[in-house]
Amino acid sequence: MNSQNIFENALKQNHISLTKPRQAVFDALQHHKSLSMAELVSACSDVDRASVYRTTDTFEKLGIIMRIPTGWKYRLELGEAFHEHHHHATCSSCGASIALPEDPALERRLQDLAHRRNFTLTSHQIELTGLCETCQ
Ligand SMILES: [Zn+2]
């Protein structure tokens, strides 16, 4: 199943119609991988700002997109159904968000840690901050 099919199914399952603004927001995130809210608004030039915000809220509830915290701000990217699970490192100097490679050993380790407290881990986000290659 490609990304467009996953997207359409997620809407259908929740009885939400596929409108032009919704497709535009999805396309922008698919092409850019990760966007700030302001970048998303300007990437969807045919959609008014209020619709972009509304669509973002809807998509977040459906898990189509997720917020990646970067300090006190956040970036938006497509949810885990659309790509492999991975973590991000944010550069504290220029704000770049670097996708780290997937690491099954780390994932197992987290499950393990949670399990030791009888906690069932369903999802997690790890916030990593530092300096990117350019800013070092
Ligand atoms: Zn940097």
Ligand SMILES: [Zn+2]
């Ligand atoms: Zn992880």
